[in-house]
Amino acid sequence: MTKEISYQKNYVPLTRDELVDRLRKALREKRFQHVLRVEQTAIELAKKNGVDVEKASIAGLCHDYAKQRPAEDFIAEIKKKGLDPDLLNYGNAIWHGVVGAELVKDELGIWDEDILNAVRHHTTGAPVMTKLEQVIYMADYIEPGRDFAGVDKAREITAADLGAGVAYQTKQTLEYLITRAKPVYPKTIETYNAWVPQYEGKID
Numbered sequence: 175m176t177k178e179i180s181y182q183k184n185y186v187p188l189t190r191d192e193l194v195d196r197l198r199k200a201l202r203e204k205r206f207q208h209v210l211r212v213e214q215t216a217i218e219l220a221k222k223n224g225v226d227v228e229k230a231s232i233a234g235l236c237h238d239y240a241k242q243r244p245a246e247d248f249i250a251e252i253k254k255k256g257l258d259p260d261l262l263n264y265g266n267a268i269w270h271g272v273v274g275a276e277l278v279k280d281e282l283g284i285w286d287e288d289i290l291n292a293v294r295h296h297t298t299g300a301p302v303m304t305k306l307e308q309v310i311y312m313a314d315y316i317e318p319g320r321d322f323a324g325v326d327k328a329r330e331i332t333a334a335d336l337g338a339g340v341a342y343q344t345k346q347t348l349e350y351l352i353t354r355a356k357p358v359y360p361k362t363i364e365t366y367n368a369w370v371p372q373y374e375g376k377i378d
């Protein structure tokens with residue numbers, strides 16, 4: 175059942191309906207539907223893990239806000255905010271979260287650092303993540319529209335232990351990138367070292 179919550183805490187200067195409209199305008203239909211599913215999955219995981227449901231809704235809706243922006247928007251934002259120039263060596267896969275969070279701040283008026291970090295880290299994870307960041311990282315991976323090999327295992331592990339879910343996704347993603355000879359963003363490796371070895375034997 176879809177849960178629509180009414181925002182009470184001023185994390186965003188918009189109602190939920192207005193925020194949903196902004197996402198609908200920023201994204202193609204398929205991506206917009208993914209964002210709505212991530213929101214619902216994030217709300218469920220938030221309730222289970224003692225995370226603020228309002229933050230989970232906002233971060234779930236906003237996590238891919240910048241996904242369909244042209245490269246020049248990200249490059250301009252990297253320069254404007256003085257972000258790490260190494261970012262210029264990557265592309266949309268990394269930019270839409272790390273740089274996308276800056277666009278969420280500038281354009282949607284969201285200043286809460288926990289929400290912004292959840293957007294920032296939703297693709298790569300981070301060595302230290304709040305419960306909200308873990309919830310968004312996992313909701314993006316296991317929302318009901320996902321159907322890759324291993325997603326049911328990811329759902330089971332995450333239902334039992336949110337942190338183990340983080341470790342499972344991080345290991346799978348690194349394997350996927352290496353198998354395809356893709357560049358690995360340094361933060362992804364830091365996430366791997368911080369999360370995966372401590373779950374050795376429990377996530378395979």
Ligand code: DGI
Binds near residue numbers: 241267297347359362
């Ligand atoms: O935006 P979504 O498709 O909903 O999901 P996402 O933000 O988790 O992006 C997943 C993509 O990002 C997937 O194709 C793998 C890629 N990715 C994750 N970590 C890295 C990465 N790509 C590169 N090049 N380097 C990484 O470290």
Ligand code: FE
Binds near residue numbers: 238241270271297314
């Ligand atoms: Fe994403």
Ligand code: FE
Binds near residue numbers: 208212238314
């Ligand atoms: Fe996503």
